[in-house]
Amino acid sequence: MSNNTNRNGPRTAAVRPGAARAHGKRDHKPKTAAARPPSPAADGLKTRDAAVSALFSVLIEHKPFDDVFARASATRDLAPRDRAFARLIATSALRNRGALQAVLRTYIAKPLPEHIGRLDEILLAAAAQLLLLQTPPHAAISLAVDQCHADTNGKRFANLVNAVLRRLSESGPGRLASLDNVALTFPEWLLARWSAAYGPAEARQIARASLVEPALDITVKSDPEMWAERIGAVVLPTGSIRCAQAGRVEELPGYDEGAWWVQDAAAALPVKLFGDVAGLSVLDLCAAPGGKTAQLAALGANVTAVDKSAGRLSRLGENLARLGLSANTVVGDALTFTSETKFDAILLDSPCTSTGTIRRHPDILYLKRPEDVPALAALQAKLIDHAAGLLKPGGMLVYCTCSLEPEEGEKQIDAFLARHADFARRPITLDEATIPLSWRTSAGDLRTLPSHFADMPEGLRGLDGFFAASLVKSP
Numbered sequence: 001m002s003n004n005t006n007r008n009g010p011r012t013a014a015v016r017p018g019a020a021r022a023h024g025k026r027d028h029k030p031k032t033a034a035a036r037p038p039s040p041a042a043d044g045l046k047t048r049d050a051a052v053s054a055l056f057s058v059l060i061e062h063k064p065f066d067d068v069f070a071r072a073s074a075t076r077d078l079a080p081r082d083r084a085f086a087r088l089i090a091t092s093a094l095r096n097r098g099a100l101q102a103v104l105r106t107y108i109a110k111p112l113p114e115h116i117g118r119l120d121e122i123l124l125a126a127a128a129q130l131l132l133l134q135t136p137p138h139a140a141i142s143l144a145v146d147q148c149h150a151d152t153n154g155k156r157f158a159n160l161v162n163a164v165l166r167r168l169s170e171s172g173p174g175r176l177a178s179l180d181n182v183a184l185t186f187p188e189w190l191l192a193r194w195s196a197a198y199g200p201a202e203a204r205q206i207a208r209a210s211l212v213e214p215a216l217d218i219t220v221k222s223d224p225e226m227w228a229e230r231i232g233a234v235v236l237p238t239g240s241i242r243c244a245q246a247g248r249v250e251e252l253p254g255y256d257e258g259a260w261w262v263q264d265a266a267a268a269l270p271v272k273l274f275g276d277v278a279g280l281s282v283l284d285l286c287a288a289p290g291g292k293t294a295q296l297a298a299l300g301a302n303v304t305a306v307d308k309s310a311g312r313l314s315r316l317g318e319n320l321a322r323l324g325l326s327a328n329t330v331v332g333d334a335l336t337f338t339s340e341t342k343f344d345a346i347l348l349d350s351p352c353t354s355t356g357t358i359r360r361h362p363d364i365l366y367l368k369r370p371e372d373v374p375a376l377a378a379l380q381a382k383l384i385d386h387a388a389g390l391l392k393p394g395g396m397l398v399y400c401t402c403s404l405e406p407e408e409g410e411k412q413i414d415a416f417l418a419r420h421a422d423f424a425r426r427p428i429t430l431d432e433a434t435i436p437l438s439w440r441t442s443a444g445d446l447r448t449l450p451s452h453f454a455d456m457p458e459g460l461r462g463l464d465g466f467f468a469a470s471l472v473k474s475p
């Protein structure tokens, strides 16, 4: 197995397979359970191949999961159900890699030679199936052996894989339960940063919550109670609705009619800091795929949405079309974007390390490096300085990131205010019934953590880590 530099630590609860269902009635048929393995052997092999290929691309080639998984499942022409299972295998493996590797290592007596092909990823994917997803052992093991045979450098390990996985399926569950997955899977540098920013106990809660597959959060145009009832979801205090992962979102009630869009409950908060934006000209910088653009447009703002990625901006256009909303879209660099008229309000949802979204993007654990934090903080400083010049006097600028790193949040705003005497922080005003006061920082910004909403039922807990500040330009 590859080296893993994480630490050992105290015992923690075993990792929970699959996701629990939301409480509440549904008016749609239960969706295909993503955790159920596909049946025909050829499809089963293609499914495992897609998972292993994506794992290899993330862990060895350091490529973003969403991109490589989309390609891996498209080239194998996976059916939606198989694609969902392949994704589940790969993301479960990424979320629990440290603990799964530690268990696997106990069955491999000798160090492995170099040039082992995809052996590590084949074992990891099989261990995820056997220990986390309750895949029948004969299916998981024989398909892993088939994958070895098909791998030029891995075929000589077919017997080893067979023996290791048989033993793992028998005694692996007990061993997994005794391991501390947070300590084994999280990069030390990230835990150290969070300990410094939030204290060791909260840092551990954040890390633990970051390794749990998130529920599906939805922003509705109107009538959250009715849509929660129809979808089988709960209404969160913040106004979003939440259901345990329930198959393909395209099949949920209201999708085709454009009644709602998928958006983490924390990601829906920054736009709320503007208050009433009806009739205002609002510049949405770094807008794609458009969750916040949709919020602004639904509130009646005249939105100009700028993003430098033409592909992502076209997805934004498709999303708005489905929702029956509109915005002026511009493919462009937010660092150089200009406009003849200044804007009443500006939202800058800056590119960041995204360390608040490990729940839904576990590849971040393997792709981000400590040096990304200062590099992105420097880019954010340039972006917010440029945005400041596009705002009308008296206008409001909301800056946000989905990072947990203070350099990309609280400290970024302190430095901005030190450079711009014509701006002032407007401490957020919260209605305790909707947004807990504890989510407001001492300076008056918004800070959500993955460890929030911890008292929800299992399967419905957590929140993306977000930072948002509201800044007002002098009249």
Ligand SMILES: C[S@@+](CC[C@H](N)C(=O)[O-])C[C@H]1O[C@@H](n2cnc3c(N)ncnc32)[C@H](O)[C@@H]1O
Residues within 6 Å of the ligand: 285, 286, 287, 288, 289, 290, 291, 292, 293, 306, 307, 308, 309, 312, 332, 333, 334, 335, 349, 350, 351, 352
């Ligand atoms: C955090 S995502 C934005 C999410 C979006 N606001 C939403 O709510 O759906 C960051 C976006 O910034 C875009 N981006 C990164 N650097 C940019 C730049 N210099 N100019 C414009 N867009 C940029 C990326 O293409 C990406 O779509």
